[in-house]
Amino acid sequence: xxxxxxxxxxxxxxxxxxxxxxxxxxxxxxxxxxxxxxxxxxxxxxxxxxxxxxxxxxxxxxxxxxxxxxxxxxxxxxxxxxxxxxxxxxxxxxxxxxxxxxxxxxxxxxxxxxxxxxxxxxxxxxxxxxxxxxxxxxxxxxxxxxxxxxxxxxxxxxxxxxxxxxxxxxxxxxxxxxxxxxxxxxxxxxxxxxxxxxxxxxxxxxxxxxxxxxxxxxxxxxxxxxxxxxxxxxxxxxxxxxxxxxxxxxxxxxxxxxxxxxxxxxxxxxxxxxxxxxxxxxxxxxxxxxxxxxxxxxxxxxxxxxxxxxxxxxxxxxxxxxxx
Amino acid sequence: xxxxxxxxxxxxxxxxxxxxxxxxxxxxxxxxxxxxxxxxxxxxxxxxxxxxxxxxxxxxxxxxxxxxxxxxxxxxxxxxxxxxxxxxxxxxxxxxxxxxxxxxxxxxxxxxxxxxxxxxxxxxxxxxxxxxxxxxxxxxxxxxxxxxxxxxxxxxxxxxxxxxxxxxxxxxxxxxxxxxxxxxxxxxxxxxxxxxxxxxxxxxxxxxxxxxxxxxxxxxxxxxxxxxxxxxxxxxxxxxxxxxxxxxxxxxxxxxxxxxxxxxxxxxxxxxxxxxxxxxxxxxxxxxxxxxxxxxxxxxx
Numbered sequence: 001x002x003x004x005x006x007x008x009x010x011x012x013x014x015x016x017x018x019x020x021x022x023x024x025x026x027x028x029x030x031x032x033x034x035x036x037x038x039x040x041x042x043x044x045x046x047x048x049x050x051x052x053x054x055x056x057x058x059x060x061x062x063x064x065x066x067x068x069x070x071x072x073x074x075x076x077x078x079x080x081x082x083x084x085x086x087x088x089x090x091x092x093x094x095x096x097x098x099x100x101x102x103x104x105x106x107x108x109x110x111x112x113x114x115x116x117x118x119x120x121x122x123x124x125x126x127x128x129x130x131x132x133x134x135x136x137x138x139x140x141x142x143x144x145x146x147x148x149x150x151x152x153x154x155x156x157x158x159x160x161x162x163x164x165x166x167x168x169x170x171x172x173x174x175x176x177x178x179x180x181x182x183x184x185x186x187x188x189x190x191x192x193x194x195x196x197x198x199x200x201x202x203x204x205x206x207x208x209x210x211x212x213x214x215x216x217x218x219x220x221x222x223x224x225x226x227x228x229x230x231x232x233x234x235x236x237x238x239x240x241x242x243x244x245x246x247x248x249x250x251x252x253x254x255x256x257x258x259x260x261x262x263x264x265x266x267x268x269x270x271x272x273x274x275x276x277x278x279x280x281x282x283x284x285x286x287x288x289x290x291x292x293x294x295x296x297x298x299x300x301x302x303x304x305x306x307x308x309x310x311x312x313x314x315x316x317x318x319x320x321x322x323x324x
Numbered sequence: 325x326x327x328x329x330x331x332x333x334x335x336x337x338x339x340x341x342x343x344x345x346x347x348x349x350x351x352x353x354x355x356x357x358x359x360x361x362x363x364x365x366x367x368x369x370x371x372x373x374x375x376x377x378x379x380x381x382x383x384x385x386x387x388x389x390x391x392x393x394x395x396x397x398x399x400x401x402x403x404x405x406x407x408x409x410x411x412x413x414x415x416x417x418x419x420x421x422x423x424x425x426x427x428x429x430x431x432x433x434x435x436x437x438x439x440x441x442x443x444x445x446x447x448x449x450x451x452x453x454x455x456x457x458x459x460x461x462x463x464x465x466x467x468x469x470x471x472x473x474x475x476x477x478x479x480x481x482x483x484x485x486x487x488x489x490x491x492x493x494x495x496x497x498x499x500x501x502x503x504x505x506x507x508x509x510x511x512x513x514x515x516x517x518x519x520x521x522x523x524x525x526x527x528x529x530x531x532x533x534x535x536x537x538x539x540x541x542x543x544x545x546x547x548x549x550x551x552x553x554x555x556x557x558x559x560x561x562x563x564x565x566x567x568x569x570x571x572x573x574x575x576x577x578x579x580x581x582x583x584x585x586x587x588x589x590x591x592x593x594x595x596x597x598x599x600x601x602x603x604x605x606x607x608x609x610x611x612x613x614x615x616x617x618x619x620x621x622x623x624x625x
Binding site for chain 2: 015018019023026027136137139140141142143144145148149151152155156163255256259260262263266267277278281282289293296297300301304
């Protein structure tokens with residue numbers, strides 16, 4: 001098991017290095033930073049000074065090494081717009097995004113798992129068919145449009161819930177959170193529900209498929225033949241075997257929730273990383289873009305690594321494979 | 325083995341008509357298909373059937389801005405779905421927007437399918453080093469969500485519809501490569517490939533004339549679904565201001581311009597383009613869902 005974990009670790013490091021090269025080449029070579037950094041009216045001397053200041057006159061490999069050096073220190077340079085370190089800006093907004101993503105994941109699990117279980121256990125009931133058609137709609141509805149419609153119905157027409165911002169926050173462990181205040185919770189509800197919609201459908205369908213795969217298995221038949229109560233068969237024998245795909249999905253989808261929060265955050269003016277990156281792309285704020293991309297790469301590599309390790313622990317077959 | 329024999333002995337023309345009959349046996353799929361056909365016709369015929377050319381600024385009258393559905397302009401033109409802030413007829417905007425959406429969707433799904441399928445075939449056929457390199461790249465790509473890859477590409481390439489297409493291709497090719505490789509690995513072991521090798525046919529010929537046609541079924545299914553995904557993603561990116569320009573709006577852009585007016589109760593600028601987008605995506609997904617069932621070899625026997 002240790003060998004396989006070490007091997008995965010090496011792969012993870014390789015992925016991070018590969019992505020630094022891609023992002024570096026992409027941003028520094030394909031996009032021309034000089035055009036972005038320098039006022040078009042600047043004279044020749046001014047241009048040369050700025051180029052030298054950012055090290056853009058250096059050979060490419062040295063620029064890359066400088067980039068890596070900065071990366072290791074978490075230094076991506078100052079934001080052109082805010083004039084503050086890019087990494088700091090992103091970390092400042094991380095809690096808001098995390099809060100949104102975790103809430104959305106919780107909503108998706110609370111709705112997706114039981115509904116999927118129900119649809120899988122009783123596939124021929126009309127209610128199950130309704131649930132499944134509903135999930136197709138959940139897949140097809142464009143998230144941003146649903147967000148707008150939520151605002152239209154619950155904020156504009158009914159006036160129940162606020163449309164933007166986080167509302168008042170409360171400090172816990174040195175970080176400010178919305179869900180600790182009633183008003184903040186009201187602000188959180190619509191965006192979290194919006195972000196959760198797609199994932200609810202996904203978890204629902206996955207759970208249903210899993211249930212239908214597990215039910216005909218011999219160990220479920222055996223459990224029933226032993227005379228175990230239906231509740232126990234489902235809770236222990238069915239649910240336990242569903243956990244492997246579900247754990248993978250939770251892990252993977254948590255990352256994708258953070259990535260997809262760019263949309264929800266833009267609609268509900270939620271002050272998280274996603275809104276920051278969209279603003280930065282629009283304003284060509286290069287240091288913030290690079291810092292965000294590297295941060296996401298790191299996040300995904302770490303998540304994938306954790307999932308792989310969980311796999312090895314949960315599923316003995318993976319362990320045996322790596323020994324062979 | 326039984327499946328394999330079935331496929332070999334099935335007569336070619338009979339198979340197609342059987343698939344067609346299978347496909348239309350589902351009412352949902354039939355509705356989806358007809359809806360999609362209508363949408364495609366509307367998009368194709370947009371310049372002739374839409375009341376106004378929404379991209380021609382000369383035809384827009386700012387005085388007609390933000391009119392509710394059913395209003396009439398000074399010239400007697402009826403705005404059935406209202407107008408946006410520029411005085412653009414929403415119905416015409418939707419018809420033209422559909423053109424952009426469908427074009428982006430089909431173009432990116434098609435290009436990604438060609439690149440991904442070729443990569444997957446090569447990986448399966450060549451094996452060894454080539455396979456490892458391609459599949460590592462696929463794994464790398466698939467470990468990041470599409471929207472992140474697309475954002476990364478747009479951050480590098482800059483805004484614009486063409487760049488959105490490129491971003492979508494780069495974000496989606498890996499799905500095809502993985503599926504095609506898996507299918508091709510199974511097909512590679514079958515007798516007809518062995519026979520083709522015995523005949524000493526050139527490698528490219530075995531690859532594209534013998535292996536490829538037998539790996540196409542999953543590609544068709546994925547490509548259909550990807551068109552829907554690409555349309556949704558293009559709309560999302562345009563909504564975020566990274567895609568279509570304000571003067572030539574796509575559906576996402578129309579929804580985006582309506583966003584600020586939504587809060588004051590002017591719902592129609594965002595609402596109707598959204599419905600058009602939704603109907604398109606659902607129709608494609610219904611067709612794709614059914615195609616998957618029909619083309620799945622497990623259901624053939």
